[in-house]
Amino acid sequence: MLELKHIQKAFGDKHVLKDVSLTVKKGQVVVILGPSGSGKTTLLRTINFLDGADSGEIVLDQDHYDVTRIAKRDVLAIRKRTAFVFQRYNLFQNKTALENVIEGLVTARKVPKVEAITRGKAALAKVGLADRVDFYPSQLSGGQQQRVGIARAIVIKPDVILFDEPTSALDPELIDDVLDVMRDLVDDEMTMVVVTHEMSFARDVASQVVFMAEGNVVEKGTPAQIFEHPQEARTKQFLARILRD
Amino acid sequence: MTEQIFDVHFLLETFPKIMPYYPITMAIVGVALVFGLLIGFFCALIRIYHVRILTTIVNIYISIVRGTPLLIQLYLFYYGIPISLRLLNAKFQTNFNIDGVSPLWCVLISYSLNEGAYQTETIRGAIESVDQGEVEAAYSIGLTGAQTLRRIIIPEAVKIAIPNLGNNLLKLFKNTSLAFTVSVVDIMAEGKLIGSEGYRYFEVYIALAVIYWVSCFVISKVVDVIELRVNVAGKRIAR
Numbered sequence: 001m002l003e004l005k006h007i008q009k010a011f012g013d014k015h016v017l018k019d020v021s022l023t024v025k026k027g028q029v030v031v032i033l034g035p036s037g038s039g040k041t042t043l044l045r046t047i048n049f050l051d052g053a054d055s056g057e058i059v060l061d062q063d064h065y066d067v068t069r070i071a072k073r074d075v076l077a078i079r080k081r082t083a084f085v086f087q088r089y090n091l092f093q094n095k096t097a098l099e100n101v102i103e104g105l106v107t108a109r110k111v112p113k114v115e116a117i118t119r120g121k122a123a124l125a126k127v128g129l130a131d132r133v134d135f136y137p138s139q140l141s142g143g144q145q146q147r148v149g150i151a152r153a154i155v156i157k158p159d160v161i162l163f164d165e166p167t168s169a170l171d172p173e174l175i176d177d178v179l180d181v182m183r184d185l186v187d188d189e190m191t192m193v194v195v196t197h198e199m200s201f202a203r204d205v206a207s208q209v210v211f212m213a214e215g216n217v218v219e220k221g222t223p224a225q226i227f228e229h230p231q232e233a234r235t236k237q238f239l240a241r242i243l244r245d
Numbered sequence: 246m247t248e249q250i251f252d253v254h255f256l257l258e259t260f261p262k263i264m265p266y267y268p269i270t271m272a273i274v275g276v277a278l279v280f281g282l283l284i285g286f287f288c289a290l291i292r293i294y295h296v297r298i299l300t301t302i303v304n305i306y307i308s309i310v311r312g313t314p315l316l317i318q319l320y321l322f323y324y325g326i327p328i329s330l331r332l333l334n335a336k337f338q339t340n341f342n343i344d345g346v347s348p349l350w351c352v353l354i355s356y357s358l359n360e361g362a363y364q365t366e367t368i369r370g371a372i373e374s375v376d377q378g379e380v381e382a383a384y385s386i387g388l389t390g391a392q393t394l395r396r397i398i399i400p401e402a403v404k405i406a407i408p409n410l411g412n413n414l415l416k417l418f419k420n421t422s423l424a425f426t427v428s429v430v431d432i433m434a435e436g437k438l439i440g441s442e443g444y445r446y447f448e449v450y451i452a453l454a455v456i457y458w459v460s461c462f463v464i465s466k467v468v469d470v471i472e473l474r475v476n477v478a479g480k481r482i483a484r
Contacts, residue, residue: 050381076387084385090378094400104386107396156386 001026001191002160007046007056007067009039016042017053018215024160024208027189031202033226034212035238040195041087043212044162047193048082049075060159080108083153087165089145091137097124097148098133104156123155124148127181143174150181154190161185163194199242203227211235256448262439263452269349269431273356273421278414280357285364292369303365310362316423318359322351323427348427356417356424363413371406372398404475411468415461422457432456 002024009017046053102120105111127147209226383393425434440449
């Protein structure tokens with residue numbers, strides 16, 4: 001489904017991604033863990049070219065893309081098949097929840113407006129916001145805004161959804177609303193790559209847990225392997241600190 | 246009859262005499278506003294996207310306009326356009342009619358260019374202060390750069406720019422009072438004429454002050470209403 005091969009990325013002389021490879025199979029949920037500055041968010045952003053990687057290869061289904069000489073057209077094609085959920089929701093402030101959700105359908109994919117509205121309302125209903133369709137982001141709580149963000153992602157029926165710390169800007173009591181929606185997507189066998197600090201979520205739903213540090217993948221495996229029997233010292237150290245609280 | 250120190254009657258009679266020239270003032274404002282916005286929009290895009298040579302040209306243009314008085318810009322066009330045409334005629338045996346260049350044209354051109362420079366800065370500032378997160382979100386759902394500009398950036402930027410565009414408009418309206426210097430007869434020029442006839446300058450200037458003030462008051466109220474309308478939709482939230 002999605003494969004990253006030898007992805008490298010530097011900002012100036014700071015090597016954020018040194019040589020990262022990752023395989024995500026259809027219907028899998030891959031959770032990326034790691035301390036801040038480990039490059040996990042950047043990795044996510046290179047997948048749909050919010051940050052272009054310096055070198056490496058991205059394989060989406062059968063299509064191979066060399067990131068060093070990718071055409072604009074291909075970037076657009078990849079973005080249309082992937083969706084991104086942002087830490088700070090990044091909703092369009094002067095559009096309603098529904099308008100936020102259907103923008104990608106109507107403008108980018110030329111879906112007829114009537115059909116887009118039907119699909120948009122269904123997506124909002126799926127995230128539990130059927131009664132907030134005409135609300136502006138400023139009228140919604142953080143948790144609701146993030147669920148609009150997720151609706152905006154699922155409505156385009158992407159091959160894979162990329163979640164960048166979707167709950168870390170939320171008040172604790174709102175986190176579960178968002179995680180519930182994400183668990184719901186897991187049940188639908190949506191392919192997901194999730195950067196998060198929610199360990200219980202990772203333990204419960206991940207097909208694969210990837211631990212990153214300093215721009216490298218240190219260790220990957222099933223949740224049981226990573227959480228119960230971590231092999232690397234770096235992983236143990238990180239988990240010890242995180243799981244203590 | 247002894248001469249009055251302050252002639253209220255003259256003052257009141259001045260209004261109906263001046264107002265027929267109000268359309269000229271409005272025409273200068275209208276033309277300069279429209280072309281100023283167009284120039285400003287394209288120059289802002291050039292600066293934001295760093296279009297090579299053009300960025301340098303735009304920077305020089307803005308620096309000159311902002312660094313010289315409007316009055317001098319006005320004179321430069323007033324004297325410069327006929328001289329340029331004569332040079333062209335002499336050099337290329339062309340036959341431009343030098344007398345055909347009306348002062349009003351010089352005013353319209355110089356005010357449009359002046360306005361354009363200030364609008365460039367306003368529009369650029371507005372576009373650059375659009376939340377980058379929204380731009381990324383637009384890209385992430387597959388919008389092209391042009392679609393993102395049209396659907397996300399411009400609507401947001403307009404909202405941000407309105408107060409400053411309103412200020413520019415007030416400044417422009419008041420600046421039209423310089424057009425008389427190149428013999429365009431607007432309300433200011435006509436007022437001066439009336440004043441010189443009766444030697445009642447003070448009364449005339451009061452009348453002019455009232456006209457400019459009421460006009461600017463109306464403009465600023467209209468801008469307020471527009472601002473309110475636009476902001477009802479997406480009040481920015483503290484995040």
